[in-house]
């Protein structure tokens with residue numbers, strides 16, 4: 001089913017998920033598409049369309065049961081299961097991600113972090129992880145049953161790291177390096193570039209009226 005759902009919808013499902021968690025925490029048992037849309041600044045028609053991709057959960061006049069909707073989205077996004085994650089690049093970003101508790105709360109467990117710099121290998125992070133030598137990537141990721149690889153090395157090293165991940169059987173990659181990876185095998189890759197978000201925001205500010 002996931003193959004048929006457009007990527008922007010999948011991204012919005014993750015946003016609905018976060019919103020539903022907060023609604024449930026505040027004791028809300030049902031929510032309408034209109035309410036969800038207002039909370040998230042998304043049109044109610046878009047919310048209904050997104051949620052219709054995985055069956056009809058809403059009831060006219062009542063809306064969606066928050067718990068049931070949360071569970072349904074969790075199923076689709078693979079949130080119900082846990083995922084083992086490795087990070088390559090124990091620099092500013094890699095260490096910050098490895099130490100970020102929010103990832104494991106969401107089911108994404110950083111099991112290992114690698115680097116190729118001898119000065120970094122063996123270093124102990126705040127969360128107790130020890131930086132491993134990239135040379136042992138395949139062996140360690142197999143032992144720790146890693147599913148997801150995160151690339152936080154400089155742009156010039158990212159392709160080489162992606163190639164190692166591919167040949168070691170990693171199932172999906174999140175790439176923070178500002179470079180387009182060439183991935184011959186068909187595995188999913190998500191590119192994250194915070195500067196694009198800044199650009200989008202500065203564009204919106206500069207095109208606002210009265211600026």
Ligand SMILES: NC(=O)c1ccc[n+]([C@@H]2O[C@H](COP(=O)([O-])OP(=O)(O)OC[C@H]3O[C@@H](n4cnc5c(N)ncnc54)[C@H](O)[C@@H]3O)[C@@H](O)[C@H]2O)c1
Pocket residue numbers: 088089090091092093094114115116117120134151152153154155157160161175176177178192193194195
């Ligand atoms: N996408 C974003 O939003 C975003 C934000 C910040 C940084 N970045 C990018 O993330 C990357 C890391 O940034 P940083 O500030 O953490 O850099 P950094 O220099 O602090 O860390 C990079 C680390 O990668 C290691 N490394 C280099 N080549 C390697 C290789 N071939 N194999 C294994 N390890 C290797 C280095 O030893 C170092 O520890 C950069 O590409 C940067 O442009 C992206």
